[in-house]
Amino acid sequence: MIKHLDVNVSGQGLHEITDRIQAVVREVGINEGLCTLFVQHTSASLLIQENADPAVKHDLEHWFNRLAPENDPLYTHQNEGPDDMPGHIKSALTATHLCIPVFGGRLALGTWQGVYLWEHRHKRGTRQIVVHLGE
Numbered sequence: 001m002i003k004h005l006d007v008n009v010s011g012q013g014l015h016e017i018t019d020r021i022q023a024v025v026r027e028v029g030i031n032e033g034l035c036t037l038f039v040q041h042t043s044a045s046l047l048i049q050e051n052a053d054p055a056v057k058h059d060l061e062h063w064f065n066r067l068a069p070e071n072d073p074l075y076t077h078q079n080e081g082p083d084d085m086p087g088h089i090k091s092a093l094t095a096t097h098l099c100i101p102v103f104g105g106r107l108a109l110g111t112w113q114g115v116y117l118w119e120h121r122h123k124r125g126t127r128q129i130v131v132h133l134g135e
Contacts, residue, residue, distance in 0.1 A: 001028050003131040009119040012083070014047065014057045017129070018114040021100075022107055024131050031105050033135035038097040040128045043087030043120045045094035051114030064090050087120030094118060102133070 003024050009015055025035060039046050050056045068089040070082040077085045098115065101108040109115070117127055 001030070001133045003028070003133075005129040005131055007117050007127045007129060008125075009044075009117065009127060010124055012119055012122050013061055014049070014116040014118050016051060016114045017117050018051065018107070018109070021115050021131065025102055025105065025107060025133065028133045029105075030102055030133045030135060033102045033133060035100045035102050035107060036097065036132040036134075037100070037115070038130045038132075039117065040130060041091075041096075043084060043091055044127050045091045045096055045118045045120070046098045046129070047094055047116045047118050048098060048100070048109070048113050049116055050112045052112045057116075064093075067093075081121075083120070083122050090118070090120045 005017075005020060005024065007015065007017055007020070021035065021037065037046055049060065065086070068086040070086050072085070075085040077088070100115070107115070117129065119127065
């Protein structure tokens with residue numbers, strides 16, 4: 001079963017989507033299987049990360065911003081603004097897809113794990129995620 005999920009983002013950062021993905025699992029009614037997520041963009045990514053302490057999100061975002069800074073004079077791709085090439089780099093270093101087992105009708109995430117869409121651009125908008133559920 002394939003579903004499409006639109007995620008509105010308010011700008012750069014980690015946006016938790018665990019509940020939305022779990023709602024799709026419930027809607028489809030799968031008890032055991034695999035949930036595969038794929039973000040259809042080149043400057044956004046998907047991540048499983050701690051969802052208890054907001055300092056983790058803050059530290060990850062700031063570390064990656066230092067790793068791939070805006071306005072680096074070595075970038076040749078600058079057509080779409082100073083946040084675009086860093087967004088591509090961050091996306092290449094993280095993941096555009098995730099696979100999560102489903103047991104008992106729930107995502108088999110650990111106690112402190114959440115699923116995040118990581119928006120690497122500053123602009124607001126909508127990102128599309130393909131959700132594939134199979135038994």
